[in-house]
Amino acid sequence: MKIFFEGKKKVIAQYNGYNITTDQPAGVGGDGSAPAPFDLFLASIGTCAGIYVKSFCDKRAISTEGITLEQNMRFDPETHMISYLEIIIHLTDDFPEKYKSALVNVANMCAVKRHLLQPPEMQVKLG
Numbered sequence: 001m002k003i004f005f006e007g008k009k010k011v012i013a014q015y016n017g018y019n020i021t022t023d024q025p026a027g028v029g030g031d032g033s034a035p036a037p038f039d040l041f042l043a044s045i046g047t048c049a050g051i052y053v054k055s056f057c058d059k060r061a062i063s064t065e066g067i068t069l070e071q072n073m074r075f076d077p078e079t080h081m082i083s084y085l086e087i088i089i090h091l092t093d094d095f096p097e098k099y100k101s102a103l104v105n106v107a108n109m110c111a112v113k114r115h116l117l118q119p120p121e122m123q124v125k126l127g
Contacts (some may be wrong), residue, residue, distance in 0.1 A: 011037065042082075046071040048112040049087050056106045060099065066092040069107075 001015040008052030009030035013020040022037045035043070050069050057064045067090065074084035089107060091100070 007031065010034070042071070042085075043072065043086065045116075046087060047109040049089075049107040052106045053089060053103060053110050056099075056103055062096065062099070063092075067095070068112050072074070 001013055003011060004011050006012055006021075009024035009028070010031050010033070013022075020040070021034040022040060023032060023034040024036055026032045030036075041110060046069055053067065053069065054064055056062075057067070070088045072086050072088070073082045076079070076083040088108065089103060091103075
């Protein structure tokens with residue numbers, strides 16, 4: 001992954017043939033033209049759970065039309081960090097009862113969540 005800069009506060013990650021652009025809100029010197037890096041981090045949690053839900057349903061030929069995930073976060077103003085995060089899976093009325101608990105279990109297997117629970121060693125150094 002290569003990271004480079006473009007304009008005011010834009011930071012771009014080049015990875016697997018994609019450019020993933022981030023920016024900061026106008027109020028802090030950016031253009032507000034893309035999500036902030038932390039927004040992408042939060043979105044990666046919900047979308048990761050979402051792909052697990054989607055794959056689960058697809059394997060069982062269950063339509064995902066009308067199924068949504070809602071992610072709620074609680075911000076701690078003292079630590080300036082997210083102190084609580086929940087994902088609520090909203091199902092359609094006709095979703096098979098026998099798969100409901102399995103669906104929650106599979107959403108909990110999200111790779112992003114697992115990495116948060118067992119974080120990798122990280123270091124920043126000069127090259």
